[in-house]
Amino acid sequence: MRRTALCLLVAALVAVRADARTWTVGGAGADFPLITPAIAAAAPGDVIRVRAGVYREDLVLDKSLVLTGEGQPTLMGTGLGSVVTIAAPWCELSGFTIEGSGVGATNEMDAAVQVRSSGNRVVDNRMRRVFYGIVVVDARRNEIAGNDIEGLRHLPFGRRGDGIYLYRAPENVVARNRVSGERDGIYFQYAPRGRAVDNVVTDSRYGLHDMFSDDVVIAGNTFSDSVVGANVMNSRRVRVDGNTMARNRGIPGIGLALKDCDESAILKNQISGNARGLLVDGSSVNRFTDNTFRANDTAATLFSSAERNVFSGNQFIDNWSDLVLSGRDSGTRWSADGRGNYWGRYRGFDFDGDGIGDAPHPLVGAFERLEGANAAARIFLQSPAAAGLEFAARLSGRAADDAIDDRPLVRQPTPAVPGSSRRIAGMASVAALLICGCTLRHPRGRAQGHIAGGHPGSRGIDPCSR
Numbered sequence: 389m390r391r392t393a394l395c396l397l398v399a400a401l402v403a404v405r406a407d408a409r410t411w412t413v414g415g416a417g418a419d420f421p422l423i424t425p426a427i428a429a430a431a432p433g434d435v436i437r438v439r440a441g442v443y444r445e446d447l448v449l450d451k452s453l454v455l456t457g458e459g460q461p462t463l464m465g466t467g468l469g470s471v472v473t474i475a476a477p478w479c480e481l482s483g484f485t486i487e488g489s490g491v492g493a494t495n496e497m498d499a500a501v502q503v504r505s506s507g508n509r510v511v512d513n514r515m516r517r518v519f520y521g522i523v524v525v526d527a528r529r530n531e532i533a534g535n536d537i538e539g540l541r542h543l544p545f546g547r548r549g550d551g552i553y554l555y556r557a558p559e560n561v562v563a564r565n566r567v568s569g570e571r572d573g574i575y576f577q578y579a580p581r582g583r584a585v586d587n588v589v590t591d592s593r594y595g596l597h598d599m600f601s602d603d604v605v606i607a608g609n610t611f612s613d614s615v616v617g618a619n620v621m622n623s624r625r626v627r628v629d630g631n632t633m634a635r636n637r638g639i640p641g642i643g644l645a646l647k648d649c650d651e652s653a654i655l656k657n658q659i660s661g662n663a664r665g666l667l668v669d670g671s672s673v674n675r676f677t678d679n680t681f682r683a684n685d686t687a688a689t690l691f692s693s694a695e696r697n698v699f700s701g702n703q704f705i706d707n708w709s710d711l712v713l714s715g716r717d718s719g720t721r722w723s724a725d726g727r728g729n730y731w732g733r734y735r736g737f738d739f740d741g742d743g744i745g746d747a748p749h750p751l752v753g754a755f756e757r758l759e760g761a762n763a764a765a766r767i768f769l770q771s772p773a774a775a776g777l778e779f780a781a782r783l784s785g786r787a788a789d790d791a792i793d794d795r796p797l798v799r800q801p802t803p804a805v806p807g808s809s810r811r812i813a814g815m816a817s818v819a820a821l822l823i824c825g826c827t828l829r830h831p832r833g834r835a836q837g838h839i840a841g842g843h844p845g846s847r848g849i850d851p852c853s854r
Contacts, residue, residue, distance in 0.1 A: 414439040414461065423447055423455070423463075432476070438484070449474045449481070457483030460514070464488045470502040470523075477505040482512045489518040491540070492549065499523040499549070500537070503530055510535065520549035521567065524557040524579075533563040541569030545593040545615075554579040562587060573611070576601040584609060594619045595633070598626060606631060617643045617662070626652040635661040643684070646671040646694075654679060659687075665707070668694040675724075677701050678801065687711065692718050700724035701801055705732040711751045717790040722751065728795035738798040745796040752791045 411426045412418040413436060420426040424445050426436045432452040440459030446466050449455065453476075465471035465488035472481060481501060490498030499520035501510055506527045512534040515521045521537035524530055537551045551567035554560055556578045563585045567573040573589030575597040576582050582601060587609045589595035595611025596618040598604055607629040611617035617633030619642075620626050626649060633643035641663025644654070648670045655677040659665040665684035668674070672695040680703045681687035687707040690697075692715025699722050704710045710731060722728055728744070736745040 408433045408435060410435040410437060412437050412439065414441045414443070427451075427453065427455075444488075446470070447472045449476055449479045451476045452478040454480045455482075456480070457485075457513075460485055462487065465490075465500075467491075468498075469496065470499045471518075472501045474501065474503045474508050474510075475505055478507045479505075480509040480511070482509070485514040485516065487516045487518065489520070491519045497523045497525075497549065497553065499553075503527055506530065509533070518549070520553055521551045521570065522553070523550075524552075524554045524560055526556050528557060528559045530557070530560045531563070532560065532565065535565045537565065537567045537570065539568070539570035539592075541591060545571045548593075550575045550597075551589065551592070553577070554582060558582065561585070567592065572597040573614070575599075576604055580604065583607075590614065595636070597621075598623050602626070605629070610634070611643075612636065615639070615641065616645055617659075619645045619647070620649045620652070621645075621647040622649070624650050624652070628652065628654045628657060630656045632658045633660075633662065633665075634658070637661075637663045640664070640667075641685075642667050645669075646674065650674065653677070658682070660684065664689050668697065670694065672696050674698075675700075677724075679703070680705070681710070682706055685709070689714065690717070690720060692716050695719050697721070698724050699729055700727050701797075702729040703732075703800055704729060705800075707732075711791060713752055713791060720791070722791070722793040723795040726795055728793040728797055730797040730800050731793065734796050734798070736796065736798070743797060743799055745798050748792045748794040749796040750792055 411430055411434060413420050413423050413426050418439065422445060423438055423443055424447060427447065427449065430436060430453055435454040438457050438461045440461050442462045442464055444464045446469060460483060462485040463471055467488050467490055469490050471486050471489050474481065486500040489500050492498050497520050499522060500515040500518040501522045503510065503522065503524045504527060507529050509531045510522055511531065515535060515537045517538065517540060519540065522532055522535065532552055539548050539551065548571040550572040551570040551574060552562055552565060553575045554577065558579055559581045560579065561583045562574055565587045567589045568591045570592045572594045573592045573596060574584050574587060577599045579601045581603045584596060584606045585608055589611050590613045592614045594616045595614050596606060596609065598620045600622050602624045604623065605627045606618065608631065610632045612634040614636050615638050617636045628644065636643050643659040643662035643665045645667045650672050652674045654674060657679045659679060660682040662684045664686045665681045666688040669691040670693040674697045676697065676699045678701040682705045684707045686709045687704050689712045695718040697720050710733065731749050734745055734749045736747040736749065738744065739746055
């Protein structure tokens with residue numbers, strides 16, 4: 389797979405037209421003192437190299453160009469609209485510090501970079517104090533990678549933009565970016581088959597937000613110190629693999645939330661130190677495998693609308709509560725193929741040494757049942773009254789008839805390395821991007837993609853207000 393991806397990368401580089409010219413901007417002996425006239429003079433396929441300095445201008449790439457910074461030049465926008473708008477396909481923007489976007493005063497998505505065409509690369513840029521970082525609209529097969537984005541963290545979430553926002557934009561790759569101080573760090577909306585790989589998002593409302601976007605892969609990311617780590621809504625067949633979701637607190641304070649999300653795979657994630665590690669509401673036929681829930685206030689909260697989900701091979705360690713049910717358990721299976729989960733609270737034995745506890749493990753204690761019906765009761769979770777209630781319930785000898793792991797593991801499974809499969813997913817994504825990019829060719833040698841206009845409408849409604 390790695391060799392294939394490298395070959396495809398070489399092929400894409402060779403695709404640049406043989407007679408492409410390189411223009412220079414800034415400094416002694418340069419072709420132009422500013423970038424805008426260089427764009428006007430260049431032909432599709434040309435390269436524009438911008439030397440170190442500060443350039444106060446808003447740019448529109450209306451032809452296929454490579455615009456690269458040398459020595460990290462600064463693009464200082466005028467404060468009206470977006471700093472860079474990529475209107476033509478197959479452009480590359482790299483090596484810049486970008487500041488000074490508008491702040492949405494006209495209800496527009498003012499951004500450091502706005503992408504409105506397909507097959508582009510926006511890589512290795514720094515974006516500081518911007519409303520939106522990168523917006524991709526009505527475009528596909530773009531690569532957004534290695535960027536460092538910092539939003540208007542002094543504003544409340546409702547007045548910030550998103551770090552990387554993809555709207556009606558399928559098959560885009562978002563990789564190795566660092567985002568902080570935004571409303572939603574990464575937001576897929578009507579953006580199916582996207583890839584979010586190896587990103588780090590902190591100090592945001594949602595680290596990642598996926599809405600009406602099927603077949604998205606979320607792998608190897610870190611979502612921490614936000615209100616919600618990742619919120620997946622109204623989507624199907626999402627793969628959440630090898631991520632770290634840590635220290636997401638406040639209201640509602642969730643590591644991973646699934647709302648009306650079906651037929652998805654959640655595996656090998658490290659979910660720790662959150663107010664609630666996992667919340668599942670209205671989501672069915674999902675598989676939770678080999679995840680670690682550690683030191684959360686509540687590891688998992690399941691609503692009665694969450695039906696026919698399967699948990700297997702997960703570890704529940706040092707949580708205040710492992711499971712809270714809001715309503716009755718709706719057909720959740722707590723083991724698969726003879727393999728249950730590891731519970732730090734399990735006190736059973738394994739006399740035959742097969743690694744499976746001889747007695748089933750009831751997952752919800754008396755106090756968790758009370759809390760499921762009345763969330764305000766949680767304030768008494770660590771009180772003597774709660775301990776007395778649990779002790780009385782054990783003495784009663786009554787066994788629970790729901791939420792039981794009948795095959796509990798007595799030894800901790802070997803922990804999966806977070807994102808162990810993310811490299812494969814990332815290489816496959818880049819390979820697919822390059823394959824698609826090399827299939828269509830511009831008359832002057834560069835690939836030609838589809839350009840579609842349009843403006844995002846409503847952002848939808850989610851359970852957490854802005």
